[in-house]
Amino acid sequence: MRSKVILGKEQFQITIKRLCFQLIENHHDFSDSVIIGLQPRGVLLSDRICDTLRGLLPKSAISSGSLDITFYRDDFRRRESPATPAATEIDFIVEGKKVILVDDVLYTGRTIRSGLDALLAFGRPAAVELVILINRKFSRQLPIEPNYVGKAIDTISSDTVKVDWKETDGEDAVHLVRNRKDDKGS
Amino acid sequence: MTKDLKTHRLSTRHLLGIKDLQTEDILHILETAEHFKEIINRPIKKVPSLRDITIANLFFESSTRTRVSFELAEKRLSADVVNFSASASSVSKGETLIDTVNNILAMKVDMVVMRHPSPGAAVFLSNHVDAHIINAGDGTHEHPTQALLDAFSIRRETGTLKGIRVAIVGDIRHSRVALSNIFCLLKLGAEVMVCGPPTLMPKYIGDLGVKVEYSLKKALAWCDVANMLRIQSERQHLAFFPSLREYVMQYGVTRHVLDGLKKRIIVMHPGPINRGVEITSDVADSDQSIILQQVENGVAVRMAVLYLLAARQSM
DSSP states (O other): OEEEEEEOHHHHHHHHHHHHHHHHHHHTTOSSEEEEEETTTHHHHHHHHHHHHHHHOTTSOOEEEEEOOGGGOSOTTTSSSOBOOOOOBOOSOOTTOEEEEEEEEESSSHHHHHHHHHHHTTOOOSEEEEEEEEEEETOOSSSOOOSEEEEEEEOOTTOEEEEEOHHHHSSOEEEEEEOOTTOOOO | OGGGSOBOOOSOSSBOOSTTSOHHHHHHHHHHHHHHHHHTTSSSOOOOTTTTOEEEEEESSOOSHHHHHHHHHHHHTTOEEEEEEGGGSGGGGTOOHHHHHHHHHTTTOOEEEEEESSTTHHHHHHHHOSSEEEEEEETTSOOHHHHHHHHHHHHHHHSOOTTOEEEEESOOTTOHHHHHHHHHHHHTTOEEEEESOGGGSOTTGGGGTOEEEOOHHHHHHHOSEEEEOOOOGGGOOSOOSSOHHHHHHHHOBOHHHHHTSSSOOEEEOOSOOOBTTTBOHHHHTSTTBOHHHHHHHHHHHHHHHHHHHHTTOOO
């Protein structure tokens, strides 16, 4: 097993800041837009993005929430044990808003598919966009692509991407872990 | 991502009674129900979790609340539902329980929710058929989902069940709600007292670890929560008390009785209420009563039970 840092602490912050500027470019003062993080790990990214946006746009009120997708998963009963749900907090109206969905890693696309279903239970948004910190290319099982990407990387299915957050893991960093069987752990 | 989620499996394939459940199972069901409670208050109250599951509701005894509650829970989880009531079926033509259920299972049903007048019917069925069995009340034995939703409702009011004093008042002898509630509340750390006329008190009920009290006044003065039970006249084949009027005078909770207490207690009732018997209308409709919250919570708790049991089924 080999681990490689693909986003260090400083780059991590630069990337998030860049994503925020890209969002401002398209959403201006966020009066018609809302930001929703997918539970559990997407919420950490969406919180960070919202904090940064509030710093950059002190006059705008930015609505943010979290969305749990457990009951919308397509692998229910195919898993060893049921996933434990987390809280959904959407205390604003989604109807007619531009929704920015946020998750940390985009891999097969199935989580986002569940997220879209879960989101539509709250109403009919005007549009939905997707912000992703790490886009694992070439591994999609559904036709889902992000609108904003922190960093795109090439991986194979045995790899794992690990996103560490200052709040939960002590430091901001993204690691790529190679779990290849022929890898003797050099 | 998903690997970070804490996971827990129920220790059982069926929900037959609270007695055999582990405390962790109960807590896990209550935690999951919190999420479903949030979902049933959304504009779209439906999630697709059980869309590949078929559930048969077999009611061999009359029921309004439990049946509607189960059916709504199943539909909000996107399961396919078939309803069956004994009066309109081949049971009245002499078919046995196992035959009836096996015929239904032959049509590829995954889960069976059953209410039956005989105690032990759910356990018996679980030993003979393949599907997940959920007991929706078996005679005077257990009614596990009612106990779970009562515990859930108390917890939402008080924040915890540890050390909470619950008095169960009324026809303890014929009540499956009482028995399931006793098991459930004791497992969750509450203190339980049963109160009713001596003739409606099972002989060795104290051995379960509950206090026994025959005076309503003393029971209400002791408790934080009073769970009022209905007189089950359909199961009473003897005269257990001289008259209904006398029962009401001794064991009926009225506004006057509640105002006489030095504290504010929570009043619960599993339904159906006989207004003017176990509680008067001004108590049932007061802000101390959480009877309608219990009904709302019932759907969330039953969704949690169905969801967690279905997850036990491997593909």
